[in-house]
Amino acid sequence: MDITTLLFVIFAVIAALAIAVFQYFYKSKSKSNVTVLLAVLRFLGIFSMLLLFINPKIESEILEIVKPKLVLVIDNSSSIGFLNSDDKTASFVSTVKSNEALNEKFDIDYFSFDSKLKLLDSLNFSVNRTNINEALISLDGLYKEKEVILLVTDGNQTLGSDYSFHKSKGTLFPIIVGDTVKHTDLEISKLNANRYSFLGNNFPVEIFVNYNGTVPMNSILTVKTGNTTVFRKNIALNGEKNSEQVVFNVSASKVGNLNYRASVTPLDGEKNRLNNQKNFSVEVIDEQSKIAIISDIKHPDLGMFKRAIESNKQRKVVYLNSSVDVNALNQYQLVILYQPTNSFRKIFEALEEKEISSFIITGTQTDWNFLNSIQTDFKKSVISQTEDYMAVFNDEYSAFVVDNLDIENLPPLHAFFGEVVFNTPFETLLFQNIGGFKTESPLLATYGSTTKKGAVLFGENSWKWRALSFTKSKSFEEFDGFINKLVQYLSVKKAFNRIELTYSAIAYQNDLIKISAKYFDNNYTLDTRAKLFLSLRNLETNEIKQYPFLLNKNTFELNLNDLQSGDYSFTVRVEGQNTTKGGRFTVLDYNIEQQFTYANTEALNAISKSSGGKLFHINSSDSALTALIQDTNYKAIQKRSEKIVPIIDWKWLLGFIVLFFSVEWFIRKYRGLI
Secondary structure (H helix, E strand, O other), X not given: OOHHHHHHHHHHHHHHHHHHHHHHHOOOOOOOHHHHHHHHHHHHHHHHHHHHHHOOEEEEEEEEEEOOEEEEEEEOEHHHHHOOOHHHHHHHHHHHHHOHHHHHHOEEEEEEEOOOEEEOOOOOOOEOOOOHHHHHHHHHHHOOOOOEEEEEEXXXXXOOOOHHHOOOOOEEEEEEOOOOOOOOEEEEEEEEEOOXXXXXXXXXXXXXXXXXXXXXXXXXXXXXXXXXXXXXXXEEEOOOOOEEEEEEEEEOOOOEEEEEEEEEOOOOOOXXXXXXXXXXXXXXXXXXXXXXXXXXXXXXXXXXXXXXXXXXXXXXXXXXXXXXXXHHHHHOOEEEEEOOOHHHHHHHHHHHHHOOEEEEXXXXXXXXXXXXXXXXXXXXXXXXXXXXXXXXXXXXXXXXOOOOOOHHHOOOEEEEEEEEEEOOOEEEEEEEEEOOEEEEXXXXXXXXXXXXXXXXXXXXXXXXXXXXXXXXXXXXXXHHHHHHHHHHHHHOOOOOOOEEEEOOOEEEOOXXXXXXXXXXXXXXXXXXXXXXXXXXXXXXXXXXXXXXXXXXXXXXXXXXXOOOOEEEEEEEEEOOOOOEEEEEEEEEOOOHHHHOOOOOHHHHHHHHHHHOOOOEEXXXXXXXXXXXXXXXXXXXXXXXXXXXXXXXXXXXXXHHHHHHHHHHHHHHHHOOOO
16 A cells, blocks of 8 residues: 555544544533444444545455366267267266365366367267367467376367377376277279369269278279269279279260269278268360451460460460451350451451451550441550550459459550540459559450350460469469350350359268349349349258358359258249259268277377377376376465455445444434434
């Protein structure tokens, strides 16, 4: 208590005493014991009230014994039950709770985890996802002091980063559950296949078969769709050659989603046969594109567009000049007109008559007087001066989904300076940036209808974009994907569907199934104000459930989980509209947690060593508890702390004030002094 507060308290004592003496003894003839008692009560009441106003702070020293922290973390995933260790794990938790010596030495916290860390409530070993790395990271965030962690798990992880490289703040004592012996096992470890193929084409499939064993074995790899076998091969592996890569082609014989199953014949006595097969789906599309590039000049842009478009193997690009037979243009889904001049007149007339989509690219050799007169979609008032135009990506572009490939940092395009005016509805994909200032003028824009679309790029030297994009990402894939999405949008001539769906035709049980949708209004503009609902039907039980979509930016999304295995059909409808679109997918009976037949001792041993801990098996868990109890590195410490409490927090003082004045009033009332 500082000197100023002490002086105030002394003043409060003097003031309260003076008031009590003045009221009961000044000019009073009675000096009885009752008068003295009343004066004391008045003094105490007034002093207590003044003390509340002064509100001095009382300092006190607190000594407490702090035990070391022990954290018990239990793996609650279904792999524990699959390894027949659920009873042992639950029994170990009970043993820790009932061990008096352990609880006397440690302050114990209890957690469980599957995909996330949770406070331990109950164990059911039914969750089909395990993320050990996420659990360890969460523990590091919860505790500031170094703690002891008993991690009870089989070490098998199905989600997240590799936890064996995690540097834990605490000391880890993994308790291994499950078998540590590696059984002979044959599995399809990985399968790669294209998501789409075109009718009549052959699509490649790549399968990796792994063998865990030493004895030579023979098996048969089979790929089927329905009851039809499309591929078959004998597999021979041994202890030295324990894996084989199989690559083959499958014919896309009919349109639609085709489901395939790849499987290897199980070995005699093989414990885990669930990993002997994998399923995949390929959507066969009856659509191939031929693209024509028409130009009367030579320019690096032409080669760039051909290579970018033909990176999609289902597109073929041919070079033509303005003297082409216009009757042959019907065979092309899209015509790219590079820097058109007056010699392109018949081509423009044919494109308009035949309703063929076009992509116009302009530059310093474009005849703008001709281009402004031959078409009515846009005009540009040009002068003889040229300008460099940087690009600015339009995040609100909605005609089709396209990612920003950091285009703002790509080289500028070169073209005549002038104002652009559109006479038809259009959307700007790239804005012009001139001298560091973004304008509202389009650099790349799309326009038109569902039967005949158009796009225009106001600048040449876009070949530099592809070159610099490769320099940054070491791949043409990102830039080529940008060009191909534009080409896909322009070349597709199918009837417009106001609902666009994205989903996977095959999913596994207990996986998160994501369905995305985009909705367009009558003007073919993305409409995010609508409410979309999904009606899901189980084709085996005919059970129907309704789900609402949630809006995420410009896309409606719905996540389905806990679906039983089987075939499902669904219909997406728009509230208040007659617009619907359907789809179908299959949920396969597959549990990734059941792919593990033994514990991952290598990874658990790695994290225990890096943290200074030790590895134990659950069969010797008593040794782990004994070791912790006897370890002298973990001791309780005496912690001294100072506690400062303002007197206004003493609620009982207010009670005493009421008591003092109440007793005084009753005595005065009883003695007839009131």
